[in-house]
Amino acid sequence: MRVPAPLLILALCCCLCACAGGPDSSRADGVAESPSTGPSLEERLLDSVPEELAPAFEAVVQSIEDRDEARARRALDRVLIRNPRGRALKLARALERILDGRALCASLDLRLQADEVEGQPARYSLTLVASQPGARAVSLHVGGARLRQALWIVDPSGAEKHALRQEPLILPETLLLSPGETLRVDLGELELPAPAGLLALSSRVQLDILPGELIDGTGRSLPAQVIPVRPLELVRLAEFLATQTVEPGEVASYAAHGRIFVPALMERAVRVSPARRGEALDLLAPLVSEMGLGELGRLVPALRWLSRETGPGGDPVAWRAWMKARAAGFSSRGDEDHLELPAD
Numbered sequence: 001m002r003v004p005a006p007l008l009i010l011a012l013c014c015c016l017c018a019c020a021g022g023p024d025s026s027r028a029d030g031v032a033e034s035p036s037t038g039p040s041l042e043e044r045l046l047d048s049v050p051e052e053l054a055p056a057f058e059a060v061v062q063s064i065e066d067r068d069e070a071r072a073r074r075a076l077d078r079v080l081i082r083n084p085r086g087r088a089l090k091l092a093r094a095l096e097r098i099l100d101g102r103a104l105c106a107s108l109d110l111r112l113q114a115d116e117v118e119g120q121p122a123r124y125s126l127t128l129v130a131s132q133p134g135a136r137a138v139s140l141h142v143g144g145a146r147l148r149q150a151l152w153i154v155d156p157s158g159a160e161k162h163a164l165r166q167e168p169l170i171l172p173e174t175l176l177l178s179p180g181e182t183l184r185v186d187l188g189e190l191e192l193p194a195p196a197g198l199l200a201l202s203s204r205v206q207l208d209i210l211p212g213e214l215i216d217g218t219g220r221s222l223p224a225q226v227i228p229v230r231p232l233e234l235v236r237l238a239e240f241l242a243t244q245t246v247e248p249g250e251v252a253s254y255a256a257h258g259r260i261f262v263p264a265l266m267e268r269a270v271r272v273s274p275a276r277r278g279e280a281l282d283l284l285a286p287l288v289s290e291m292g293l294g295e296l297g298r299l300v301p302a303l304r305w306l307s308r309e310t311g312p313g314g315d316p317v318a319w320r321a322w323m324k325a326r327a328a329g330f331s332s333r334g335d336e337d338h339l340e341l342p343a344d
Contacts, residue, residue: 049088053079057088060095072099101222104214108132108140108177111230112207114190122192122236128185128207128229132177136217140175140224143210144168147187152202152308153195154270156238156263158301161195162310171209192236199238199263200270200305206231233274246271248280251302255287260298269302277306281326288323296320 049057056079063072076099079092109131114124126147132138149165169187177183192203209227216222237243251268254260272280284303288296296316303319304310307326312318 049091050084053082053084053088056082057091057095060092064095064098069099069102097222098225100216100220101214101224102226104138104216104222105224105227107134108138108227110207110209110228112187112205112232114205114232114234117189120191122194124190124192124234126187126190126205128171128183128187130175130177130183130185131181132179134217135179137179138177138217139215140177140227141173141213141215142171142175142224142227143212145171145207145209147190148206148208149190150204150206151193152204152305154199154201154266154301154305155197156199156266158262158266158304160301160304169207190234192234194236198236199241199266201236202274202305203234203236204231205234235270235274237270241267241271244271245273245276248272248276249283251280251306252283252287255284255291255299255302260295262298262301265299265302266305269305272306280306281323285323285327288320293317 056075059075060072060079063069063075072095076092076095084092111129113127113129115127117123117125130140146166146168151161151163151165153161153163171185175183175185187207190205192201194201207229209229212224212227214222214224246268251265251272254265254268269280281303284299284306288299288303291299293316296319297314300312300314300316300319303323307322309322312322
């Protein structure tokens with residue numbers, strides 16, 4: 001049987017500890033705690049499984065690591081139908097709790113919201129908005145959090161700079177999500193920088209909540225390994241640009257009109273709503289396949305901004321291949337985030 005990944009090992013330890021009735025009982029069973037010498041924790045976990053059940057358990061663990069919960073459930077059912085006993089049963093129940101925890105985490109609705117601070121353009125009040133669809137309250141005990149900003153900065157010539165900012169955040173130790181109610185947690189303020197020569201700056205804001213614990217409506221403790229929070233994207237435009245979004249077709253129309261002047265092209269591209277960048281790429285695809293390499297090279301900065309792809313670099317031939325693959329369904333980058341533009 002293969003060795004589970006470290007995060008899964010940690011979750012199994014927590015689950016086995018809870019299944020055994022607490023840390024002391026887990027220590028007595030010799031499963032959830034590993035001494036400084038002797039077999040490793042991984043080896044002790046594997047040793048707890050009878051040889052005839054090892055392939056079935058391996059299928060469960062592999063499915064969990066692949067994040068294929070439906071397949072993991074089916075594999076776990078095949079384990080339980082064989083009536084495992086002792087430590088094997090504890091391990092099966094631990095795996096079941098991991099899957100139940102993932103399902104409950106996936107049902108939560110957590111998202112970031114940014115509200116512009118009055119009188120301070122490009123400065124936002126950031127809020128975590130959380131709710132859940134169940135009929136009973138759910139408690140989320142978090143292990144910490146960090147805020148990440150992926151910055152994409154472009155000037156009128158299409159030249160780019162990228163930066164990553166991150167900082168730890170202090171969240172309440174317990175987030176109580178009551179049925180039919182929305183919890184709002186103040187995360188402080190965030191300001192978008194304005195580098196010299198800026199045409200547009202895009203900041204993709206992501207909140208990473210570290211693994212913790214969920215208490216479901218029945219009082220059962222479940223591991224919260226991955227707590228999804230919907231990110232958002234904020235865009236700051238140069239002061240000389242209008243803040244209204246433009247239709248995706250406007251970019252394609254300009255590119256098809258004649259010789260491309262990159263600053264004029266980029267002024268249109270940066271004002272396409274993130275939710276509609278895919279539309280703009282769809283409309284540009286026929287042009288990319290037909291135009292000469294010189295014109296395509298001038299279109300590349302807009303393709304990079306709209307796709308958020310850097311792999312093809314500045315090579316028009318590589319971009320033609322990328323757009324062809326995208327059109328064939330091999331590459332797509334849908335962006336459902338909403339665009340937050342400074343007020344007029």
